[in-house]
Amino acid sequence: MYWSELFIPTLRDDPAEAEAVSHKLLVRAGYIRQLAAGHYSMLPLGQRVRSKVARIIEEEMDRIGGQRFHLPALHPAEIWKRSGRWDVMGDEMFRLVDRKGADNALGMTHEEVFALLATELFSYKDLPQIWYQIQTKFRDEPRPKSGLLRVREFTMKDSYSLDVDETGLGEAFDRHHGAYLRIFSRLGLHVVDVEASSGAMGGSGSIEFMVRSGAGEDWIVTCDGCDYRSNLEKATSKLATVEDADTVPEPSRFGTPDLHTIKALAEAFPDIAAPDRQIKTLVYLIDDEVTLVLLRGDHDLLEQKLIDATGGIKVRPAQPEEIVAALGAHPGSLGAVGVTGLRIVADHALSGRRGMTTGANTDDWHLRDVDVERDVAVDTWASLRTVRAGESCPNCDGQLDLWKGIEVGHIFKLGTRYSEAMNALVQDESGASLPIVMGSYGIGVERGMAAIVEASHDERGIVWPVAVAPYEVVVTVLRPDDEAASTAARDVYSGLTDAGVEVILDDRAERPGVKFADAELVGFPYRVTVGPKGVANGVAEVTRRAGLETVEVALSDVVDHIVTAVERGRGG
């Protein structure tokens, strides 16, 4: 292709609205344009990268036996009602009413539709199956941001494994795990696979694939001593033990006027109310049920852990009035001692603790000498607290590190929730009907693109890996009006084209500086520079985008030189 004929609208300035590097560069280099918050048009260069990413995903899915489908994006409400997710998904699902007055939704994921198709599987002999598609998803994100990193409309490769039992699911899960590692490696992404929360998907286990980046929105915990790694939402750590007295008397009240925070109480009563000696009592409404959430005074709740521990769908902190109605006191004087009739969820760090201090459920009064197991009717023990950097690894003596990552993929063991809802059953050897055991696996295509840019750029622009670059090579003619240079450049161009290299000829009537700057901004992996002086000497220059080192190559060898380099790069 000739650059002079293409639509590559590069900009000299960063768009004012962009913050994330990938957002700035993809807009500036002419890959994308925003239509609305969270909706981006893919320009020709963007579309080329997008389809290359999708192609790599497709190849690796096919390699593990995946069969590609294409499902509707618009779904009748009925299937979502059957799975129960019509209500669960809340405002995140785009909903619309058609001319008949029927409710519809734009698909945010496709478990329901695939499970429905799986009702045409009848025998265990039909399993296993891996089904997938690469398709547009719609999610009414409360806050789209950072260009392609978080949007409301995006392309997802979503696959679904169908197995007769948990063992089969485990195998399909592992195969996807391997395929995902290969995909991200081919995309040039260094991913870390971490334990993760399953969130609204449900199921028994999930792994996320994270790319380390300051633009990421997830916190990842890794150990410096072993291979422990986890999303913060799932992470645990070993805590230093706190020495408590062997026995403590019955709890007793003491006045604490105007002491409404952990810190204030600790300062006023340092010997009995150090933060790690207090019980923090939070009040939550979990599916409209008032629930007390107990943590050690110096710990912070991680809400997703509470959701995972309770299976709640609608989870929110209680309003002050609701708290007073439930406990008879205001925040700052709350506690769980003697409370009956309310669900109590407590963090493991409180287990076995004695001599604790907590609110007395009377304003301005606290209780001391609390023995958690003796005095509090805990219904559920769970890991609820937020792990902090520097704490000890749960599996070894190492220290935990905390960093931000971009979630580029997520795989879930779903189980039978959707197959049961859709009545997707198969008969086993004995003739008994069993629900198909499902897994679900997702990769965000455009987010993957953005993650590559986040991870691979310099001050001049994008540095694409060969495997996903919109074109592999740009041939830059320094003087298109010089016949010798122009002819030599066209020869290189057609030689590369004939050799199957994706090449673009920068034949624009621009000065060299403009062409170099654009080539580097756009990020072609290789540049062949052809100018009158070089041509007179029978040479061109080859510049690798990563590192920008330049070598002089005889014109007669340029095609071979590039073909070798590009072929090495294509494998990822």
Add this chain to the structure above:
RNA sequence: CGGGAUGUGGCGCAGCUUGGUAGCGCACCUGGUUUGGGACCAGGGGGUCGCCGGUUCAAAUCCGGCCAUCCCGACCA
């Protein structure tokens, strides 16, 4: 949804305090000179000043409402 900010040719911005003629840089068009790191000269085209309403002889500018976008917190590929 809570908090903060912004909306002026395609992009980046000034003008608004103190109402009256909409301006600069880049990009674009024409001609010329230039040509190995975002050239120069001359001429030129393009703007409902986010939208609606109000105040006023007169509104980009003042007032009210709405909308949109971005950033920070609660959600996710």
